[in-house]
Amino acid sequence: MSEAPHVVCPHCGGVNRLPTDKPAREARCGRCHQALFDGHPAELDAAGLERQISRSHIPVLVDFWAPWCGPCKMMAPAYAQACRELEPAMRVAKLDTQAYPDPAARFGIRGIPTLILFHQGREVARTSGAMDARSIVAWARGALRG
Numbered sequence: 673m674s675e676a677p678h679v680v681c682p683h684c685g686g687v688n689r690l691p692t693d694k695p696a697r698e699a700r701c702g703r704c705h706q707a708l709f710d711g712h713p714a715e716l717d718a719a720g721l722e723r724q725i726s727r728s729h730i731p732v733l734v735d736f737w738a739p740w741c742g743p744c745k746m747m748a749p750a751y752a753q754a755c756r757e758l759e760p761a762m763r764v765a766k767l768d769t770q771a772y773p774d775p776a777a778r779f780g781i782r783g784i785p786t787l788i789l790f791h792q793g794r795e796v797a798r799t800s801g802a803m804d805a806r807s808i809v810a811w812a813r814g815a816l817r818g
Contacts, residue, residue, distance in 0.1 A: 675689075676689040676690050676691065676692050677689070677690050677728075677729035677730055678690075678727060678728060678729045679696075679699070679708055679728055679729070679730055679760075679763065680723050680724050680727050680728045680763070681701040681703065681704060681706065681708055682708070682710075682714030682715075682716075682720075682724075682763070682765065683701065683704050683706045684701060684703050684704040684706070685719075685720060685723050686701050686702060686703035686704065687727050688701055688702055688703075688708060690708070690730075690760070696708070696709065696760035697709055697759070697760055699760070708760070709759040709760040711752075711755060711756045711759065712752060712755060713735065713751060713752060713755050713764045713765055713766045714763065714764070714765040714766070715765070715766055715767075715768075716734070716765045716766065716767045716772075717767075717771075717772055718767075718772045718774055718775050720765075721734065721765070721767055721772075721775050722775075724763055724765060724790075725790045725793060726793050728763055729792075730760070730761065730762050730763055731761070731762040731763070731789055731790065731791040731796075731812075731816060732762065732763045732765060732789070732790045732791070733758065733762055733763070733764050733765065733787060733788075733789050733790075733812050734765050734766070734767055734787065734788050734789075734790065735747075735751050735765070735766045735767070735785055735786075735787055736767050736769050736775075736776055736779070736781045736784055736785065736786045736787075736788065737766060737767070737768060737769065737784050737785045738768060738769050738770040738784055739768065739770060740770065741784050741785065743784075743785060743801070743802040744784055744785045744802070746802055747785050747802040747803065750802075750803065750804045750805040750808060751764070751766070751805070751808060753805035754805045754808035754809050754812070757805070757809050758809060758812060758813075762789075762812065762816075769781060769784060779795070782800075783800045783801075784800070785800070785801070785802055786798065786799070786800045787799050787800075787803075787808070787811070787812075789812055789815050789816070791816065796815060796816070797811075797812075797815030797818075799811055
């Protein structure tokens, strides 16, 4: 892709072009002026998930989780650590399936935590169960190569 990739701001939902003349980690949203990548998983609602999947040119990794889920809580620090390694090559996000059950139903989430990797508007890989940070990073990068 020769054109600057589009990335959706995790804070306001604005679509931004990543600058090609400076590091993506330094990029700020043109609308809300917050960092496009801050080293933390973006917390999405149903509309935010749809916008990230449909408008971002970079892959979007989503953790479908719930606050009552023990394995989800156990994996949260590892997911945050993986986020710091995976950004800005991909958007790393979370969706609370208890608060937003419709996307979980739409994507057929049967158990949590479930990670789904989206790219170019479609699901490219899925895995369920808690993982450590190294395994999350390896799985996500491997899924894009495969």
